[in-house]
Amino acid sequence: MASTVTNGKIRQDQTVLSRRRMLKVGGAAVAASSAFSMPYVFSRSAAQSEPLTFWQFYSEGAVGTQAQWFATMVDTWNAENETPVRLEFIPPPSEDYYTKLSTAFAAGEGPDIFLLSPSDFLRYANNDALQDLTPFLEEDAKADFYEGVMTTRIVDGKILALPMEVEPIALYYSVPAFQDAGLTEADIPQTWDQLLEVGERLTTGDRYGLLLETRPGGYQVFMWYPWMWMGGGDVTTPDGRQSNFNHPGTVQGLRFWQETIEREIAPRESLGPGSGDVIANLAAGYCAIQNTGIWSIAALRENAPDFEYGVFRLPVPPDGTYTTDAGGWAFAANAEGKNPDAAAQFIVWAIGSMQDDSVQRVVDWCTEAKSDMPPRQSVLEQATAAGAYAEGTLRTFAEEILPGARGEPRTPPEVWQLITDAIQSCQLGGADPARQAEETSQQIEEYLATYEGARIL
Amino acid sequence: MSVSDGGVGSERFAARPVIALPPRRRWRREHREWLAAYLFLAPDVIGLLVFLVLPMVLALTMGFFRVSGFGDYTFIGLANYQRLFSDELFVNSVRVTAVYAVVLVIGVYVVSLGLALLVQQRLPLIGLLRSFFFLPHIVSLVVVGFVWQFLLVNRVGVINKVLAAIGLEGRSWLGDPQFALGTVLIVTIWFLMGFYMIVFLAGLQEIPPEYYDAARIDGASFWEMFRSITLPLLRPTSFFVILVTMVAAVAGQQGVDLTVVMTRGGPDRSTSLVTYYVYQQAFEVGDYGYAAAIASFLVVLLLGLTAVLFALTRGGRFEFD
Numbered sequence: 001m002a003s004t005v006t007n008g009k010i011r012q013d014q015t016v017l018s019r020r021r022m023l024k025v026g027g028a029a030v031a032a033s034s035a036f037s038m039p040y041v042f043s044r045s046a047a048q049s050e051p052l053t054f055w056q057f058y059s060e061g062a063v064g065t066q067a068q069w070f071a072t073m074v075d076t077w078n079a080e081n082e083t084p085v086r087l088e089f090i091p092p093p094s095e096d097y098y099t100k101l102s103t104a105f106a107a108g109e110g111p112d113i114f115l116l117s118p119s120d121f122l123r124y125a126n127n128d129a130l131q132d133l134t135p136f137l138e139e140d141a142k143a144d145f146y147e148g149v150m151t152t153r154i155v156d157g158k159i160l161a162l163p164m165e166v167e168p169i170a171l172y173y174s175v176p177a178f179q180d181a182g183l184t185e186a187d188i189p190q191t192w193d194q195l196l197e198v199g200e201r202l203t204t205g206d207r208y209g210l211l212l213e214t215r216p217g218g219y220q221v222f223m224w225y226p227w228m229w230m231g232g233g234d235v236t237t238p239d240g241r242q243s244n245f246n247h248p249g250t251v252q253g254l255r256f257w258q259e260t261i262e263r264e265i266a267p268r269e270s271l272g273p274g275s276g277d278v279i280a281n282l283a284a285g286y287c288a289i290q291n292t293g294i295w296s297i298a299a300l301r302e303n304a305p306d307f308e309y310g311v312f313r314l315p316v317p318p319d320g321t322y323t324t325d326a327g328g329w330a331f332a333a334n335a336e337g338k339n340p341d342a343a344a345q346f347i348v349w350a351i352g353s354m355q356d357d358s359v360q361r362v363v364d365w366c367t368e369a370k371s372d373m374p375p376r377q378s379v380l381e382q383a384t385a386a387g388a389y390a391e392g393t394l395r396t397f398a399e400e401i402l403p404g405a406r407g408e409p410r411t412p413p414e415v416w417q418l419i420t421d422a423i424q425s426c427q428l429g430g431a432d433p434a435r436q437a438e439e440t441s442q443q444i445e446e447y448l449a450t451y452e453g454a455r456i457l
Numbered sequence: 458m459s460v461s462d463g464g465v466g467s468e469r470f471a472a473r474p475v476i477a478l479p480p481r482r483r484w485r486r487e488h489r490e491w492l493a494a495y496l497f498l499a500p501d502v503i504g505l506l507v508f509l510v511l512p513m514v515l516a517l518t519m520g521f522f523r524v525s526g527f528g529d530y531t532f533i534g535l536a537n538y539q540r541l542f543s544d545e546l547f548v549n550s551v552r553v554t555a556v557y558a559v560v561l562v563i564g565v566y567v568v569s570l571g572l573a574l575l576v577q578q579r580l581p582l583i584g585l586l587r588s589f590f591f592l593p594h595i596v597s598l599v600v601v602g603f604v605w606q607f608l609l610v611n612r613v614g615v616i617n618k619v620l621a622a623i624g625l626e627g628r629s630w631l632g633d634p635q636f637a638l639g640t641v642l643i644v645t646i647w648f649l650m651g652f653y654m655i656v657f658l659a660g661l662q663e664i665p666p667e668y669y670d671a672a673r674i675d676g677a678s679f680w681e682m683f684r685s686i687t688l689p690l691l692r693p694t695s696f697f698v699i700l701v702t703m704v705a706a707v708a709g710q711q712g713v714d715l716t717v718v719m720t721r722g723g724p725d726r727s728t729s730l731v732t733y734y735v736y737q738q739a740f741e742v743g744d745y746g747y748a749a750a751i752a753s754f755l756v757v758l759l760l761g762l763t764a765v766l767f768a769l770t771r772g773g774r775f776e777f778d
Contacts, residue, residue: 099740102743106527127525127526127529214632214723217721267629268631268633269610269631271610417741429725429727
């Protein structure tokens with residue numbers, strides 16, 4: 001560093017960049033950039049706090065009609081109301097939806113409105129995260145929803161979510177595969193033994209006869225429930241306080257799923273995201289019969305319109321009673337969101353009002369955008385009058401599959417994780433179903449002994 | 458007239474050619490240098506504290522609480538840690554992770570070193586071969602998982618088609634508990650081998666070629682040179698590879714990513730690593746406190762394993778005669 005001495009004082013050359021000067025310049029640059037960005041930060045955060053965020057997995061999904069339904073609904077609301085709603089796409093449950101939703105709530109940044117399934121319901125209900133929708137619903141509208149569909153969304157008399165659909169499970173079969181095996185509609189199985197027999201005839205070197213869910217998780221449990229119920233089994237006693245998992249019907253259901261793997265009728269893995277994807281599996285020729293739900297009709301209509309298929313209800317075991325699982329998603333409002341009341345008003349306006357547009361909106365969702373059974377009487381009447389369930393596979397669902405269906409249970413994740421472990425052990429691990437059912441029943445019993453929350457249904 | 462031409466006052470300065478600064482000014486100069494040093498270090502240190510140390514401390518603390526995931530924190534002391542050893546699923550995940558870690562460390566070491574020895578040769582297009590082996594490492598783990606899942610499907614997957622073509626029976630590589638963990642390990646080694654190949658390559662190039670020349674003159678075979686020259690002189694690199702691979706095996710992100718995509722911890726919990734179990738407890742069950750306790754256990758385990766490794770290698774110091 002250059003310096004000169006003048007009159008006994010040392011002066012440093014100001015033209016050379018010193019450490020001190022560099023620090024001063026650097027600090028000034030940081031301060032300037034922060035000051036410049038502040039208005040942007042404040043204005044951006046201010047702008048973001050206004051619309052209600054609506055998390056769902058349809059607005060950028062594979063089915064265009066479903067994305068359009070959501071967009072139209074939100075656009076109509078925004079045109080008529082002061083508090084706007086903004087759609088935010090989150091990848092579907094087969095990928096990341098549950099994780100992102102729970103993480104957002106844990107960070108105190110949960111969406112204002114979101115889609116909620118029965119398997120996840122208690123996590124939010126038990127933590128008072130759901131806005132009570134009851135005050136916003138007309139009495140006629142409350143009565144319009146089917147009791148079996150609403151029961152799992154009500155806690156202590158409060159309606160905490162509104163179902164948008166009812167999704168029963170069935171078996172889809174490939175017509176070309178049936179023809180290749182010399183089978184006709186007359187061979188459609190009515191019993192479990194017949195299903196195994198037909199499955200074996202349909203199995204070839206490149207194709208499995210039957211596809212059941214093998215990936216562990218809540219979806220596997222959802223698909224397996226009716227195979228337990230048909231034999232009289234259940235997760236808990238009717239009051240939800242004790243385990244009933246060691247029932248013979250449970251053992252029977254575990255044994256059947258195990259047998260399909262042992263006899264190599266069903267694969268150990270499905271293609272794509274899982275057995276809920278009918279395009280990657282049935283339509284691709286990977287299997288001849290696939291256990292999936294009513295939503296697959298819309299998926300096939302959009303993505304494989306030329307594929308010939310049929311549907312039939314789940315076969316029954318010896319001395320069993322037919323039933324199936326009727327799932328479906330619901331709209332829910334965040335009780336700690338920006339404006340829970342406005343969120344509740346939006347939900348009721350969208351799918352829970354007796355107004356013509358609200359009823360029509362659910363009709364459009366169930367019969368045009370997607371393929372579902374309606375959760376409300378008025379919607380079923382209107383859709384039926386329009387001929388939506390008059391023919392084809394929707395008619396089969398309406399007349400043969402849905403009658404006798406039972407709503408998807410609401411169980412805490414601690415319980416359905418035990419159940420999926422039991423299914424995995426028997427189906428893929430070869431465990432003894434009776435011993436496994438007993439062991440899992442004891443684990444469920446231990447959990448229920450300390451469980452504090454809404455009744456498990 | 459100035460000091461320099463012997464003018465007024467110049468005799469005072471001639472007797473003292475070096476101008477001594479007063480003590481107070483010297484102390485401030487040193488202090489300013491310290492301040493400058495700390496200010497330059499500050500951004501990095503603040504970043505480490507905020508994004509690494511603070512989350513670690515919070516995570517360790519969370520293990521002593523029941524966390525609802527909705528803003529409720531209830532202090533429960535050591536209850537989460539006591540639960541660890543009676544939790545069969547956790548014990549199973551530790552067992553799976555132990556097998557995974559041992560096989561991964563050995564597999565990565567052997568494969569990467571072998572590839573490094575191969576690509577060290579001066580052959581045409583050897584650079585292309587090095588790039589080819591490194592390529593898997595630049596692909597997203599999620600994509601890797603999906604692609605391999607597709608290749609490995611029983612009956613219709615490419616792998617089983619090839620096996621059938623050469624007369625071997627295909628398997629459900631990801632759907633059978635007997636094969637799933639091994640399959641995930643093979644995919645993981647395939648993903649990591651290129652990176653560690655580069656690390657070993659750098660280590661091999663540090664070995665003076667004169668040693669090999671002298672050994673060849675003495676008639677040593679390839680294996681004798683490998684045992685007596687390559688392996689000993691690769692000790693620092695080997696230590697690094699083993700240490701980093703071990704940490705990756707026990708607590709690495711690749712374990713969770715591939716497990717989530719390919720197997721979701723199945724079939725029958727045969728690929729449920731500890732890291733995946735932490736993910737499940739946190740994001741599927743919503744028991745963040747318990748997940749934090751498991752993660753803290755992992756930290757302690759890793760510290761212990763690292764301490765053992767350092768102790769065996771005398772602090773990672775390698776001296777050569």
